[in-house]
Amino acid sequence: MWKSILNLAAVAATIDAAAVDIRDDYKGLVSSELLRNSIKTEALKEKALKLERFAYDSPTKNRVIGSEGHAATVKYITDTLKQFPDYYNVTTQEVPLNVGESANVTILGEATDAYAVGFAPSGSVSGNLAVVSNLGCEESDFPKNATGSIFLISRGTCVSGEKVLLAKKAGAKGVLIYNNIDGNLEGYSLQRVPEGDDYVPTAGISQGYGKGLIAVVNGGIPVPVVMSTTSRDIISLNVNVQTIDGDQENVIHVSGHSDSVTQGPGINDNGSGSVSLLEIAIQLTKFKVKNAVRFSWWTGEEIGLMGAEYYVKHLSAAEKNKIRLLLDFDMMASPNYAFQIYDGDGSAYNLTGPPGSAEAEAEFSHFFKNIAKQNHTEIEFDGRSDYGPFLEAGIAAGGIACGAEGIKTQEEFEMFGGAAGLAYDVNYHEDGDNANNLNYDAWIVMAQAIAHSTATYALSFDSLPPKNATAIRKRGEAQMFKYKQSASYLKMI
Template sequence: MKHTRLRSRPTRAVFLAFVSSAAVATATLASPTAVGAAPDSAADSASLREAVTTAGVMDHMEAFQDIADAHAGTRASGTPGYAASRDYVVGKLRAAGYQPVVQQFDFPFYRQLATATFEQVSPTPTAYQDGTDFGLMTYSASGNVTAPVQAVDLALSSPATSTSGCEESDFNGFTRGNIALVQRGTCTFGVKQVNAQHAGASAVIVMNQGTAGRTGPFVGTLGAPVATVPSLGTSFTIGQALASGATAHIVASTESEIRPTWNVHADSQAGDREHLVHAGAHLDSVVAGPGINDNGSGSAALLEVAEQMANVRTTNRVRYSWWGAEELGLLGSRHYVNDLEANQPSKLRKTKLYLNFDMVGSPNYALFVYDGDNSAFPVGPGAAEGPEGSGQIEKLFHDYFESQGMPSAETPFSGRSDYGPFIERGIPAGGLFTGAEGVKTASQAELFGGTAGVAYDSCYHIACDTIGNVNEDAIDANSDAIAHAVLTYAQDLSSLMQPVSGAVHGDGTPGGGGLHDDDHELPSS
């Protein structure tokens, strides 16, 4: 179904004439390496926000939907749909006057080709449902196995953090050909998988820990195509049922191999090269669907802003990036940062901040801002520390929303989007998010509208994440906020150094919106 246009697209020339003249005045006042303030950044932002339209963003998202429709319903990295998405972004950037750079890298591709089978054959025949009672590990191998289940160093009587399967010695006495039953915890799933395979396991079942918050079925990742036998994650309860002498049947059909994919980068023509303002969004979807909210929305909004700023003369250099293979572990942004760190560390040091836009149109949205000062989400499990300057970025977004009469709330630096490699290097970061699989609270429904008790995005990571799965009010609010932030920092970085007194909070309650995680609990069986 086609969306309804909220407003007509204004003449771009009016904005360019206004902002370019202001920026020229700024450039003549600043020394070549100074970080000068623009004479009237508020007025510039208003003009840019008028030029950046919801209609323009939606045009790009409809193009992404058309691409997915033409390529088996997906835009995942490693598929023709992603290559077509790359070409679309590159074409639009070139038409706007940029000289985009396409950065190729290899990554481990994975997809599940058919519904998996997992059942207890004896002593109590029980069929488990894929996606509800269990999920194949990302990078699971294919196979059809019926064999006894053998427990490996489990903690069943007093559930706690488990080391099951983390050491080769855990498999002393393991019978080759059996299915290894290991427990989540301590080391990576990939380590458990490899150790089980070396011991001769015909398949690997990873049961949950049984601790608070980690009891149900879950999906995890092996991190790379290390599996030679099927691998799945399931609940603590199902693991208990299999631990004492059961026989199981597992069937998996997957595709797991190394493939090329790409990042796309475009730099502004103007601006001091010593001061780089970097804004990014991941371009790929999951294999299961077209990914129009996740993350066609962030990619489209960033592209619209880049188009409208193409001829704007700014004080600082702006780099726009569309990342590949985010859905398999932030691989595109990680490749970019690692490559710079290894080969051009001076250029990495010129990056003064990174802005991330991942899911900005969720249908049951909240206006979440990354909690850069950790005031709502203290450093700990699920919340990384925001480097110095991140609290100031958070404040800029909260202040912007407040200036527009809109509430905002916090979401943690959970490590599950492309800001991760940047904050690991101490680069200040911030950005926007409208919620994933998390459930909207009653207080958030009062603030933002929508429905309490329902996920922000009920189509997160599944086939229904189509053009009909985006909220145009969220797109409107966030695309303007993106434009405001990018232009503000393109003109002036001084606010990054200004002290922020007290905790930085929006008007909303901190809810997070869901961890946007690829290692998450499935619905209870």
């Protein structure tokens, strides 16, 4: 009898505790399941439409750096998260950037359709057109004895700033870059190179016009060019938000870019990543974390990872050491999607990341295989988005994407449906990249994958190699670590 009385007392005590637990201000520890289940398609959609409105209500109809649409996006993110002052420290970082303003180009005495280029200096120059061979990525591509000319170079492959510096070295007074795909070169920017950005005046023209000019020059006819360009310096913002709760010495850093290209509102690229992070950041405030969680929205990704690069460049060694893993999310809702994981262990593309990158890949594989029960593929860990500068700084990185201009294979069609032989996102960097053309079924899976990884690392970094495991482990060792981890993952389901 006494025993059961005691048990009743224990039950009563439990009920009391439970009553306390459901108070509004009570915060239980986060878990993958709790955070995942708090992410709803409707909330993502509503925010995607908001970003789309920021673009369509603005004069330039996009969210490119320096535009009203981008400023509104950044303000929306910061204002939303400032509503949780007890939970997050919200800061912005000023990133100096430059955007093209005007380009007036006269060729063979006629004014032409030319486009201003970011980071090109303002100036007026003239000279005869000289054609650069191949893609202008090698010194040998540049014509000899063409000092004082305006050089005509194809866009593509190597860093555009490198091409202009090589042109300058070969004696160019100015540069015309022609598109390497159909269409004009609106909103183009020179990507910066470590050697500096002491460029010559540069403007962009369409592929068709560029090819036509090559034919004329190759026909032996001199082509006089007069060009004047202007660009302007701007300050653009990275947004950094960190939980006040959690171990501040060990940070899971979750990020994506906030800017679009000039051509359209950029709702898949990368409104989908921006909105996923924002919604997860809002839902996370319901929970306690063990490790600090940092969210970043980078500016200037589309002109060469400028925001992320600036951020990493200004981190001290001690600050770099606090970031246990950087996760990057760019394009979460491609209409003809594939679930792609960055190949952090190099098993598919033989490009590994710093220790921890292989384990991040394994964590996402675990999510798709065992939780979402979806197929997945791997994509090359090539540094093509904001995680690039982190990899270079020796910080472990990982992430997932749904695909950009790449073409879906027959094998991927069998795995994900959609259409084989068609781009993952036919609207990639086009005006059709809006909220209408997102795949919401894919997006919710992707957003829950982000929620899973955020919650998992907010709880523990035990699945990662120990801190300061700076020695690059061999492929075989990385594989073994991944194998051991996946065995323990199976127990976690």
